[in-house]
Amino acid sequence: MKILSIQSAVAYGHVGNSAAVFPLQRIGVEVMPVYTVNFSNHTGYGAWRGPLIDPADVREVITGIEERGALATTDAVLSGYQGGEGIADVIIDAVSRVKAANPQALYACDPVMGNAKSGCFVAPAIPELLRDRVVPVADIITPNQFELGYLTGTEPDTIESTLASVDAARAMGPSVVLVTSVERPDRAEGTIEMLAVDDEGAWLVATPHLPMKANGSGDVTAALFTAHYVETRDAKLALERTVSSVFDLLHATLDSGERELQLVESQEYYAHPRMQFTANRVR
Ligand SMILES: Nc1ncnc2c1ncn2[C@@H]1O[C@H](COP(=O)(O)OP(=O)(O)O)[C@@H](O)[C@H]1O
Numbered sequence: 001m002k003i004l005s006i007q008s009a010v011a012y013g014h015v016g017n018s019a020a021v022f023p024l025q026r027i028g029v030e031v032m033p034v035y036t037v038n039f040s041n042h043t044g045y046g047a048w049r050g051p052l053i054d055p056a057d058v059r060e061v062i063t064g065i066e067e068r069g070a071l072a073t074t075d076a077v078l079s080g081y082q083g084g085e086g087i088a089d090v091i092i093d094a095v096s097r098v099k100a101a102n103p104q105a106l107y108a109c110d111p112v113m114g115n116a117k118s119g120c121f122v123a124p125a126i127p128e129l130l131r132d133r134v135v136p137v138a139d140i141i142t143p144n145q146f147e148l149g150y151l152t153g154t155e156p157d158t159i160e161s162t163l164a165s166v167d168a169a170r171a172m173g174p175s176v177v178l179v180t181s182v183e184r185p186d187r188a189e190g191t192i193e194m195l196a197v198d199d200e201g202a203w204l205v206a207t208p209h210l211p212m213k214a215n216g217s218g219d220v221t222a223a224l225f226t227a228h229y230v231e232t233r234d235a236k237l238a239l240e241r242t243v244s245s246v247f248d249l250l251h252a253t254l255d256s257g258e259r260e261l262q263l264v265e266s267q268e269y270y271a272h273p274r275m276q277f278t279a280n281r282v283r
Pocket residue numbers: 114115144179180181182192193194207208209210211212213214215216217218219221243246247250
């Protein structure tokens with residue numbers, strides 16, 4: 001499998017492509033990482049250095065890949081943190097070029113905006129661009145509950161209202177929706193959930209809620225889910241593999257006492273997910 005992954009890069013730590021590429025490679029995916037920013041570290045530190053990449057330069061890199069003939073064998077495009085507002089058009093254009101070369105290819109958009117705790121952490125124009133231009137051309141989206149609410153102008157809360165928000169998102173274009181960090185009021189105490197919905201149904205999986213918030217967990221989640229879904233076209237199985245790997249990665253990170261994801265140390269959890277959680281059909 002080959003994935004064109006258009007995301008941020010950081011030198012220190014693991015978010016964006018610096019979180020997505022290695023787990024994908026470890027499960028055997030050929031990744032073509034294209035960078036939208038080249039930062040020293042993620043923005044959660046409050047201070048960082050390094051450039052946003054000019055959208056024209058991002059486009060050039062993709063054109064160069066196209067000239068190698070690689071788009072015809074690209075199975076998926078994955079996009080995440082965009083940095084500047086000019087990147088949305090570059091992503092949309094890349095998706096149409098990949099789909100022209102390989103009509104079977106899927107586009108997975110992780111609509112990175114923020115989360116319920118920190119609010120929005122991207123440039124002000126990005127959420128609207130995602131909602132109005134990018135998400136409508138996606139096949140798969142992987143919002144957290146906060147991002148799902150923004151995209152659909154709803155307030156997902158219970159399982160019923162979250163499913164209704166997912167239906168609103170699916171009406172915008174994407175047929176597959178993975179909602180991360182679902183925190184419905186009536187969940188089992190001490191748990192956090194993830195919900196995957198496609199044409200075949202909807203599945204919810206719960207794990208213990210660990211006392212931590214690691215930047216990049218969403219980026220690893222989006223990458224693994226995309227690869228597993230593209231491989232199996234089975235939302236339940238893709239969800240169970242993803243949640244297994246991500247939970248063990250986060251647990252190892254918590255145990256380490258480090259702030260950054262223990263991405264490399266956790267490599268066996270991607271290659272051989274323990275499958276310790278079962279997803280339940282909710283529709
Ligand atoms: N504190 C936590 N405890 C357990 N799992 C977590 C925790 N934080 C994140 N996760 C897992 O990682 C997934 C993606 O993380 P999330 O925080 O939703 O992404 P993002 O960083 O994009 O907001 C969640 O759905 C959940 O499965």
